[in-house]
Amino acid sequence: MGGHRFRDAALFAPGLSWLLVFFLAPLAVIFVVSLATRDQFGGVVFEGFGFHNYRRALEPDFLPTVVNSLKYASATTVLSIAIAYPVAYWISRYGGRHKALLIVLVMLPFWTSFVIRTYAWMIILRDNGVVNSVLAAFGASEPVQLLNTDLAVILGMTYGFLPFAILPLYVSIDRLDPALVQAARDLYASGRAAFLHVTLPLTMPGIIAAAILTFIPSIGDFVTPDLLGGAQTTTIAKIVQTLFMSSRDWPYGAALGFLLIVVTIAGTLAGLRFLRQEVIG
Amino acid sequence: MSEIDRIHWPRRPISRRRMLRGMAGASAAAAFGPLLAACGGATTTPSPTSAPATPAGSAPGSSEPTPTATPEPTPVPAPEGELYVYNWADYIGEDTIARFQDQTGIRVTYDFFDSAETQNAKIATGNSGYDVSFPTSTYVKGFVERKLIQPLDLSLIPNVVNLGAEWQDPGYDPGNAHSMPYMWWTTGVAYDTAKIGETLTSWSALWDERWSGKLAMLDDMREAFAAALIRLGFSANSTSDDELDQALALLQEQKPLLRTYTTDDIGVLSSGDVWVAHAWGADVYQVQAERDTVVYYIPEEGGIRGSDTMVLLAGAQHPIAAHAFINFMLDAEVAAANTNYIGYMGPNAAARAFIDPAILDDPTVNPDRSAIEKLQEILDLGADEQKFSDRWTRLRAGG
Numbered sequence: 226m227g228g229h230r231f232r233d234a235a236l237f238a239p240g241l242s243w244l245l246v247f248f249l250a251p252l253a254v255i256f257v258v259s260l261a262t263r264d265q266f267g268g269v270v271f272e273g274f275g276f277h278n279y280r281r282a283l284e285p286d287f288l289p290t291v292v293n294s295l296k297y298a299s300a301t302t303v304l305s306i307a308i309a310y311p312v313a314y315w316i317s318r319y320g321g322r323h324k325a326l327l328i329v330l331v332m333l334p335f336w337t338s339f340v341i342r343t344y345a346w347m348i349i350l351r352d353n354g355v356v357n358s359v360l361a362a363f364g365a366s367e368p369v370q371l372l373n374t375d376l377a378v379i380l381g382m383t384y385g386f387l388p389f390a391i392l393p394l395y396v397s398i399d400r401l402d403p404a405l406v407q408a409a410r411d412l413y414a415s416g417r418a419a420f421l422h423v424t425l426p427l428t429m430p431g432i433i434a435a436a437i438l439t440f441i442p443s444i445g446d447f448v449t450p451d452l453l454g455g456a457q458t459t460t461i462a463k464i465v466q467t468l469f470m471s472s473r474d475w476p477y478g479a480a481l482g483f484l485l486i487v488v489t490i491a492g493t494l495a496g497l498r499f500l501r502q503e504v505i506g
Numbered sequence: 507m508s509e510i511d512r513i514h515w516p517r518r519p520i521s522r523r524r525m526l527r528g529m530a531g532a533s534a535a536a537a538f539g540p541l542l543a544a545c546g547g548a549t550t551t552p553s554p555t556s557a558p559a560t561p562a563g564s565a566p567g568s569s570e571p572t573p574t575a576t577p578e579p580t581p582v583p584a585p586e587g588e589l590y591v592y593n594w595a596d597y598i599g600e601d602t603i604a605r606f607q608d609q610t611g612i613r614v615t616y617d618f619f620d621s622a623e624t625q626n627a628k629i630a631t632g633n634s635g636y637d638v639s640f641p642t643s644t645y646v647k648g649f650v651e652r653k654l655i656q657p658l659d660l661s662l663i664p665n666v667v668n669l670g671a672e673w674q675d676p677g678y679d680p681g682n683a684h685s686m687p688y689m690w691w692t693t694g695v696a697y698d699t700a701k702i703g704e705t706l707t708s709w710s711a712l713w714d715e716r717w718s719g720k721l722a723m724l725d726d727m728r729e730a731f732a733a734a735l736i737r738l739g740f741s742a743n744s745t746s747d748d749e750l751d752q753a754l755a756l757l758q759e760q761k762p763l764l765r766t767y768t769t770d771d772i773g774v775l776s777s778g779d780v781w782v783a784h785a786w787g788a789d790v791y792q793v794q795a796e797r798d799t800v801v802y803y804i805p806e807e808g809g810i811r812g813s814d815t816m817v818l819l820a821g822a823q824h825p826i827a828a829h830a831f832i833n834f835m836l837d838a839e840v841a842a843a844n845t846n847y848i849g850y851m852g853p854n855a856a857a858r859a860f861i862d863p864a865i866l867d868d869p870t871v872n873p874d875r876s877a878i879e880k881l882q883e884i885l886d887l888g889a890d891e892q893k894f895s896d897r898w899t900r901l902r903a904g905g
Contacts (some may be wrong), residue, residue, distance in 0.1 A: 265888035266648040281896070290903040351777040370719065372779060373766045456723075456764035459902050467902065470623055471727055472895035 252486065259479035267473025278480035287461065287481075294460040296375070298444040301382040305439045306432060308383070309390035313431075316391075317399040331391050339385055343452045346381050347372060350453070373455025381449040386442050390435035397431025398424075433500050437493055444489060461485055582662065586824035589831055590615045592628065592636040594814070597689075599844040606834050612827045629654050629819060637822040638831055643678040643813045644728075646685045647886040655684055655817040662829035665836035673853035676813075677883050685815035686832050689850035692873055692881060693729055693810035696775055696785040700799040709737040709805045711782050713756070718763040720781040722774050725767040727898040728884045729810065730757060733784055736808050742882045745890040754897040758904065767902070775800050786812075787870045788850055794870075802870040804877040811881035813853070 259278055264270045316327045334342060349355045352368040360369060371377055401424060409419040447462040454460075461481065468478030591603075595618040603614050619625045622642060628634045629641065632654055641649065649655045660666055660682075669687065679685045697706055701720070712721055712733065723730050732742035734753035744750060768774055771785040776796040785793075790802040816835060818828050834840055841852045842860030849865065851872050858866065866872050887894075 263892060265891070266652060267891070284900070286900045287903045347773070352779045353777050368778075370765075455766040456761055461903075464899060464903050467727075468895070468899065472891075472898065474892065474895050477895075477899075 252483075255479045255483050255486070258475055259483050261476045263474045263476055267475075269475050278477050279484070281477055282480045282484055287464070290459050290461045290464055293450075293458060294444050294462065297378050297382060297450070297458075297460060298440050300379045301386060301443040302436050302440045304379065304383045305387050305390040306394070306435050309387055309394050309435060310432075313391050313394035313398050317395055318403075328392075328395065331388050334388065340448055340452075342385070343381055343448055346377070346384065346453055350377050350380075372453060373458070375454075375458060377453040378450050378458050381453040382443045382446060385446070385449060386439040389438040389442065393434035393438060394428065394431045397428045397434070401427050429500070433497065436496075441489060441493070444485070583826050585610065585612055585827035585830045587611070587827075588613050588615070589638070589824050589827040590636045591617070591831065592625070592634070592639040593618050594625075594640060595620050597640065597814075597848055599840070599847040602835075602840060602844060605840070606831060609834070610827075610830055612824075612830065614831075633821040634819060635823075636819055637824045637828040638816060639819055640688055640814050640816055641685075643676065643685070643687070643815050644884055644886050646679045646815055646817065648888075649817065650679070650684050654820050656820055656822065656825070657684055658682070658686065658818060658832070659829060662826070663833045663836065665833045665838075668836050668838055668841070668854045668856035670853055670855035672878075677885055679815070685817045686836060687853040688814045688816050688835070689845070689848070689852050690811055690813035691850060691871070692787040692804055692877075693724070693732070693812065694785065694787060694802060694804040695782065696771070696790045696793065696800055696802045697782040698775070698778065698797065698800050701778075701781040706782070707803060707806045709733055709807055712784055713760050713763065714782070715763060717782050719765050720779075721760075721764050722771070722780040722783040723757075723760070723764055723767050724771065724784045724786075725769050727894055729784070730767070730901075731894055731898070732810050732882070732884060734760075736805070736810075736882070739807070742810060743885045743887060745887055745893060747893065750893055750897055754901060757901050761901065761904075787873070790870045791849060791868065804873050804880070806880075808880035808882060809877070811878070811883055813883070 258269055260274050260276065261269045261271045262273050262277075312331075316324060316331075320327050347354075350372040351357070352370065352372070354372070356371060357365070357368040405427070406419050406423055409423045410416070414422065444460075445462050447460065447466040450458050450460045450463050451466075454463075462485070465478050465482045465485065468474045468481065472478075589612050591614055593616070597618070603616050606612065607614055617636070619628070622645075625639065625641065626645065628636070629639060629649065630652075646655070663686065666682065666686070669682075673682075673687045675681055676687065695706065695709065695711055697711065702717070711717075712723065714721075723733070728742075731750070731753050734756040735742050735744055735749065738749070738752055738756065740746075740749045740753070744753075765780055766774065771783050772789045772792050774780040775783050775785065775790070775793045778797065785802065787802050787804075790800060793800045816832050818825060818832070822828055835844070836854060838854060838856035839860050841854035841857035845852050845857065845865060846860075846862045849871060851865070869877075
């Protein structure tokens with residue numbers, strides 16, 4: 226028995242130390258810094274240790290930014306899953322011997338930096354960009370503003386995080402035994418009913434994973450709102466970035482960042498629990 | 507972190523140099539080519555017209571080592587054989603380092619950075635291994651107080667006499683005791699004359715509702731507040747809560763009219779996304795290469811003068827060579843060659859004789875005297891910076 230326990234602990238150790246070193250330790254550092262004070266040169270001093278930065282963070286001024294962040298992250302999550310599901314389904318069912326190649330193609334954009342790809346979107350969406358040039362060729366007199374809008378931010382995020390939705394969905398759809406769908410059809414379920422009552426519930430773990438994997442990076446993304454967004458699309462992540470990089474007020478930024486992390490984790494856990502009860506049973 | 511660095515390059519590192527490349531062999535190269543060649547040639551044949559400056563190696567107090575023995579001994583200590591320099595990318599004349607090495611025999615290791623954050627992090631270690639770096643003037647005061655840079659020995663920098671009068675005692679570093687000015691630029695307003703049918707002269711253009719959605723402000727806390735404070739008739743370095751609140755109210759009133767806050771003033775102007783933009787003058791020169799209807803002005807209420815400096819870092823292993831380098835950079839011809847290559851004006855009055863007339867005549871990089879007199883420097887306000895950052899955060903976060 227003792228031997229088993231030791232073996233279990235040994236198996237657990239790598240994952241646990243990864244979590245400790247790369248997640249909990251940085252989180253603890255962020256928390257400690259968030260209790261400190263900015264010195265006059267933008268350094269961090271541990272005087273007046275307390276929750277004063279959290280009081281600053283809980284101002285009603287931040288509400289529009291929080292609303293923006295939630296809006297972009299939710300829209301990105303819904304859109305990503307709506308696009309990713311058919312793609313993953315198609316690769317799994319009809320990919321045949323090209324499945325591996327198709328999956329590589331899904332991941333291909335990762336070979337180029339996210340920032341560079343976002344710049345490419347800027348070129349496409351600008352007033353004199355690709356889209357507006359095409360519209361002008363069809364006789365549009367004035368360019369349509371696409372860049373620096375909500376639409377551009379959601380488009381950029383969906384583009385950026387779509388692979389994170391396709392991969393878990395693919396795994397979960399691919400693991401689904403086609404015989405189960407066939408059985409449903411044999412029992413006179415329509416194609417639609419078989420999908421809704423068999424395929425969808427059985428791939429729900431994949432959908433949940435996809436939702437988490439797109440929602441979390443999109444709520445923390447400041448590159449897309451910064452480059453594709455405009456004056457009215459500030460997100461909480463962008464504020465955190467500004468506090469760290471240009472205002473050099475690390476304690477304040479750390480407090481906001483810590484709140485964002487806590488709220489995200491709490492939201493994710495609550496969502497998972499709800500789905501587990503409601504959907505998986 | 508590298509992604510952050512890449513998107514948040516601040517004002518300068520590209521500028522005209524890239525434009526010259528972009529125009530590959532076209533008119534610009536034709537115009538600048540001979541000039542660069544002429545400047546390069548000056549190393550081998552000292553120009554007789556460089557009299558007011560200190561021609562290489564002949565200055566009495568010059569610390570340049572002379573491999574061929576000097577006739578009379580000088581009290582100046584001999585420089586070390588090596589030097590480590592840390593500068594912005596693309597921010598020096600093409601052959602400046604080579605000329606310095608040839609002239610002094612000092613071997614230079616020249617590294618560069620692309621964001622102030624990267625540079626600050628390195629300088630803040632206190633033992634970066636570099637001797638000389640080029641921080642923006644705003645940082646000098648903090649570096650002095652944190653003892654990250656050393657006082658300069660002005661007796662080793664005789665070329666300091668080449669500085670223009672307005673650079674002998676700058677606000678960020680009285681008496682240039684810890685830094686030497688390197689290059690400067692202005693902040694003002696740029697607009698596209700193809701879209702705006704009138705002549706603009708005031709900061710108020712950036713608040714004009716007729717161009718709602720076609721306006722942009724710099725995504726830079728102190729610059730944005732400076733625009734509002736100057737428009738209100740206050741100092742850009744105000745620490746009065748009342749004045750700052752008024753400035754915040756003005757910026758909040760402006761926010762719904764803005765298309766974006768950005769440091770990519772070049773991108774928004776040259777694409778036509780924005781018609782009137784808060785912009786850095788030196789950037790507008792580059793915009794004009796793509797969209798020649800864009801013009802730049804320093805508002806009648808006044809604008810901002812920014813500058814970069816050369817400093818001797820704490821823990822420098824080669825201080826004498828560092829002084830020799832700073833002195834070399836202040837040589838009239840060397841300073842002019844730097845300006846001609848990167849397209850920024852320097853503080854060197856003696857260098858003007860060697861600067862490309864096209865640069866001297868361009869108000870975007872070399873504004874006239876009356877505009878210069880109305881420029882303010884942005885100073886490091888120490889603990890009061892937080893008054894700005896709290897309001898900036900409220901502005902950016904607010905609906």
